[in-house]
Amino acid sequence: MLSTGKGNTMASRERFHAAVSHTQPDRAPIDLACTSLTGMMPGVQAQLRDLLGFTGDGSKANNGVDERLLEWAGCDFRGVGGIVSLEGTLTRTISPTEFIDCWGVRRRLIGSYWEIVESPLADASIDDIETFPWPDPELDDGLLERLHEDAQTLARETPYVVIGEHPVFGVLELGCWMCGYSSFLTRMAMDTGFVRAFFDRYFAIQMRVVEQYYGAIGEYVGIAMSGDDFGMQLGPLVSPAMFEALVAPYFSERIARTKALGPRYYWHHSCGSVVGLLDEIIGCGVDILNPIQTSAHGMTPRGLKEAYGERLTFWGAIDVQDLLRTATPDDVAACVHETISVLGRNGGYVLAPAHNVQNDVPVENIAAMIEAARGVTCA
Numbered sequence: 001m002l003s004t005g006k007g008n009t010m011a012s013r014e015r016f017h018a019a020v021s022h023t024q025p026d027r028a029p030i031d032l033a034c035t036s037l038t039g040m041m042p043g044v045q046a047q048l049r050d051l052l053g054f055t056g057d058g059s060k061a062n063n064g065v066d067e068r069l070l071e072w073a074g075c076d077f078r079g080v081g082g083i084v085s086l087e088g089t090l091t092r093t094i095s096p097t098e099f100i101d102c103w104g105v106r107r108r109l110i111g112s113y114w115e116i117v118e119s120p121l122a123d124a125s126i127d128d129i130e131t132f133p134w135p136d137p138e139l140d141d142g143l144l145e146r147l148h149e150d151a152q153t154l155a156r157e158t159p160y161v162v163i164g165e166h167p168v169f170g171v172l173e174l175g176c177w178m179c180g181y182s183s184f185l186t187r188m189a190m191d192t193g194f195v196r197a198f199f200d201r202y203f204a205i206q207m208r209v210v211e212q213y214y215g216a217i218g219e220y221v222g223i224a225m226s227g228d229d230f231g232m233q234l235g236p237l238v239s240p241a242m243f244e245a246l247v248a249p250y251f252s253e254r255i256a257r258t259k260a261l262g263p264r265y266y267w268h269h270s271c272g273s274v275v276g277l278l279d280e281i282i283g284c285g286v287d288i289l290n291p292i293q294t295s296a297h298g299m300t301p302r303g304l305k306e307a308y309g310e311r312l313t314f315w316g317a318i319d320v321q322d323l324l325r326t327a328t329p330d331d332v333a334a335c336v337h338e339t340i341s342v343l344g345r346n347g348g349y350v351l352a353p354a355h356n357v358q359n360d361v362p363v364e365n366i367a368a369m370i371e372a373a374r375g376v377t378c379a
Contacts, residue, residue: 012076043359088135137208155220170228218262231272255285291316329368336372
């Protein structure tokens with residue numbers, strides 16, 4: 001069996017605090033499949049268990065990943081919670097491979113992912129926003145109690161940094177899902193009244209969920225997270241001015257209220273090239289950026305570190321589009337060493353794959369990534 005992550009000189013919380021405070025930890029903190037946005041597909045998990053010689057069923061972490069894999073990797077984090085299911089009149093199962101969620105978005109299982117096939121507000125007017133059957137934001141007391149107990153147990157009985165998973169979608173992504181990307185992004189340029197009406201209506205739901213959710217777990221959570229993709233492969237979905245005018249007022253208020261409920265650090269996930277929006281994203285209160293899609297335009301580790309390394313902690317950056325999928329284990333190890341030397345200089349870096357690890361990634365490359373990360377001493 002390959003070596004384990006035990007025997008490190010710093011505890012996980014001490015290591016992460018050093019990194020996020022931009023001082024040098026003993027090594028970069030590690031996240032392999034600790035959250036829903038940094039996970040591993042079931043097929044690759046099974047192959048990795050075989051490689052490591054694990055047999056039988058191990059206990060599961062919050063996101064369903066075998067806890068033995070997290071321990072082997074020396075992961076410094078554990079998650080609690082997740083997207084909450086709101087009560088609504090639109091929720092319906094159509095077939096084993098198709099359903100409509102509480103937002104009225106119709107999804108179909110295509111490959112390994114539930115893809116959007118119908119958007120309920122594609123041709124909507126402002127009046128339609130008001131009459132739409134929005135879901136009820138009130139959360140079940142039993143759910144909140146379970147979340148509280150889970151967070152409390154992780155904080156008091158484990159050495160890990162506790163991450164509060166995002167409970168509700170971002171304003172921009174839900175607008176694109178409910179209206180369709182082409183329609184909603186066009187409206188952001190040409191019909192800002194509609195966009196603000198949508199954001200106002202959804203934001204009230206979003207914040208009510210945030211209030212209850214982090215009210216239950218906030219005192220035990222070191223990091224709160226959110227996901228809202230602001231970028232594409234070649235650049236941001238919107239301009240900095242458009243982001244500042246339409247997205248930032250909602251995003252910044254969500255972050256401020258979340259932090260007031262307990263979590264010290266705010267972690268945001270956005271795929272794509274977001275370097276053109278980083279001043280605005282940081283201005284909203286984001287402390288940690290994920291996943292650092294280095295294959296996207298302008299998202300080079302060296303450039304990001306030089307421009308934003310004193311204001312952001314970078315989380316991810318080990319490419320899943322090409323490197324982990326096609327490189328040799330030696331090449332993966334070399335990339336890990338280089339990435340840590342750049343992004344991990346004076347702290348400010350958590351090593352992780354740049355998004356969920358797909359089933360086409362050779363598990364030997366995952367092992368090489370983890371072995372290399374544990375072998376790089378930052379001090």
